[in-house]
Amino acid sequence: MVEHVTKSFGALRVLDDVSFTAPSGSVTVILGRSGSGKSTLLRTINHLERVDEGFIAVDGALIGYRQQGELLFELKEPEILRRRVDVGMVFQGFNLFPHLTVLENVVEAPVSVRGRPRAEIDVEAREWLARVGLSDKADAYPRHLSGGQQQRVAIARALALKPKVLLFDEPTSALDPELVGEVLDVIKELARSGTTLIIVTHEIGFAREVADTIVFMDAGRIVETGRPDQILTRPREARTAEFLSKVL
DSSP states (O other), rough: EEEEEEEEEETEEEEEEEEEOTTOOOOOOEOOOSSSHHHHHHHTTTTTSSEEEEEEEEEEEESSEETTTTTEEEHHHHHHHHHHHHHEEEEEOOOOOSSSSSHHHHHHHHTTTOOHHHHHHHHHHHHHHHTTTOOTTTOGGGGSSOOOHHHHHHHHHHTTTTEEEEEEEEEETTSSHHHHHHHHHHHHHHHHHHHHHEEEEOHHHHHHHHHEEEEEEETTTEEEOOOOHHHHOOSSSOOOOOOEEEEE
């Protein structure tokens, strides 16, 4: 749940009273032109960016803050990190550790953040790699993988923490066109499996196929929200129609 979130960088208001709810097991796709606030919104959801106003909660638990009466107090960094594991994130640029193998990249966070036994996580990590089609790459290093393979490792790494919500920030924007499909196929499978996903993407066809809800943003505000068939074919707002006329 995102409630009345506002965020400014200096005089620039990047998010302006943003509210929406992503039900458990749903797929929410956020569309909008560059600079509309989409990526900043994702970064506030897992508290990589602090909000100026409003709050974000996952399963009723505030992310990054505790409430005392009417006031919110930011948590200390160790507690923020513990809460953040409920919100996984896959970035545009993969962000894999280059000195670790694929398997080690997937294992690192569950062991260091959740404190789980390495042997137990090894088994689960191999299962996640199988799920993203990379069983044969467990011992490879990121530099030996294609961009699409690296992004699939990043997805497996995020899933290994068993987050309640998984965020994708333009997951195919750094990929060569021929590699986009393999990553989108993995995300489609996650969508079918009931994982709660919030996805910022420019892939309109993909959004049409996987989204339960599409949120269209412009200038830091949510302009309209609805089902894909409504937003993409019968938008109510002129700004949405103008955007879609340029990308469809």
